Amino acid sequence: MKVLMLVQSPIAGDSRVLREAATLTAEGHTVHIVGRDVPEGFDPGDGVTVESVTRSRGMRPPGTPRGAALTSSSGPRAVVRRAGRWLLLPEHRERTERRWRDDAAKLLAGRPAPDVVHAHDYNTLGLGAELAGRWSARLVYDSHELWFDRGLPGRPTPLGRRRGRRKETRLAGGAEVVLTVSEGIATRLRQRGLRDVRVVRNTFPMAGSEPPELPDAPAGIAYAGRIGPGRDLEAVVGAAARLAPLRTVLAGPADPGYGLDPAGVELLPPMALAEVDRLYQEVGVAVVTLTDTCANHRLALPNKLFHAVRAGVPVVAANLPELHAVVLRYGLGRLYQPGDASSLATAVKAVAADYTGHVEAVRKARPELAWEHDSRVLADAYADLEAE
Incomplete structure (x- = not known):
């Protein structure tokens, strides 16, 4: 047609x-x-x-x-x-x-x-x-x-x-x-x-490829996407000091008028799909953040979640209904309360404590979440x- x-x-x-x-x-x-x-x-x-x-x-x-x-x-x-x-x-x-x-x-x-x-x-x-x-x-x-x-x-x-x-x-x-x-x-x-x-x-398409083997522990966390309001990046920045020496990386186009204090955070420019794969695999954990401010966020399944699955890395995701259901069903990682930097840091540490288990769960879920x-x-x- x-x-x-x-x-x-x-x-x-x-x-x-x-x-x-x-x-x-x-x-x-x-x-x-x-x-x-x-x-x-x-x-x-x-x-x-x-x-x-x-x-x-x-x-x-x-x-x-x-x-x-x-x-x-x-x-x-x-x-x-x-x-x-x-x-x-x-x-x-x-x-x-x-x-x-x-x-x-x-x-x-x-x-x-x-x-x-x-x-x-x-x-x-x-x-x-x-x-x-x-x-x-x-x-x-x-x-x-x-x-x-x-x-x-x-x-x-x-x-x-x-x-x-x-x-x-x-x-x-x-x-x-x-x-x-x-x-x-x-x-x-x-x-x-x-x-x-x-x-x-x-x-995201997997094209039959398997992600590389990851180390037994993550080196940090990464967010890849638009840097602006509604993404709950304040919680990511707030968690950075609690997570040190783990790296905290934000990569993507920034809204010029968005006021975010990047203390303790590495800022990187926008990246192509394969570059984001490598970034996720380098740090080991992807963060999937949204504010709990509207029904659309509560019912969303951001492509960042599926990009992390493509890359083969666990996630720390906002505890919103649709994300909650998918992350827990497949064991993809842990959840944090939106707006709570302490909760985000605790979730990252929980993923790190059972990192190999979460990595294996992500690998098993890849065919269905592709x-x-x-x-x-x-x-x-x-x-x-x-x-x-």
Whole structure:
């Protein structure tokens, strides 16, 4: 089948979108992705084509780097700017996402009809439903997050969230299949009346490789991902002194406006997938951190968990419902209470005390917690569509 994927995230950094596209092309389908911020010369893989629709710069003044906060200055004017930004952020997000949809619709006008429109996340769902109806194509909704239960900066919008959930349910009700990332989110979506909801986790391909043998004790802990709010990195930094001489490493792109005191922590730049594998294997323990601040975090299964499994190392993960269930079911490591640096340090020491046992448990779990397993759910969903 001909598949059109819609996604407002930067494609080159969205491993879920690219893995799904690769899986579908391996099954004989053709995939075209319309996303944003596609680098010049980017190769999405055999059988996959891409186009880019640019989103607006946002609320940053001209010359301000992407991700920079408007909170670095002080004084009355800065306070007013911060207050204004807090008030206006929800409307700005909606306007920016709507502009992308409008521009994507113009880009696709007059194109040949695909067989399937695959809408990634709610901010493409409206356009996806419109195009699927116009082209008499099948609609697939891929919910990467519990969209209206995320913790977002800016003023609270409870009425808007309630309306958004109702609209999401109505639009997703027209999808042939709904995909999502965890059983907890799937349960919520089913409770809203969505009929065919399947879980395709953010796992990583193992490609038949086995991780290297690890030493009998870890050398430290590592976090690899975005360095910014909501990741509970304050607890990681707070635990660093308690864990010395074990190393504490943070690797990834940092939000310029995020104030984190990195005392006792090694800061490394963003890394490619294989480099993160090596970092995890070098230090021995991966930390999977989130704040307990929203339902989306409580029901999330971050790809960091599955990246650690790919690398063959145990984890220390936030004690949130979905993480709790998977970590304890497979014996992947220990849990800590979000926001509690002492609890995190205690969990790391508990992993270190039975390190070889946890490493063995991770190795046993790898086949089931791998993309080779989850990709079959996706492939089977498309096979069902094709058979209808």
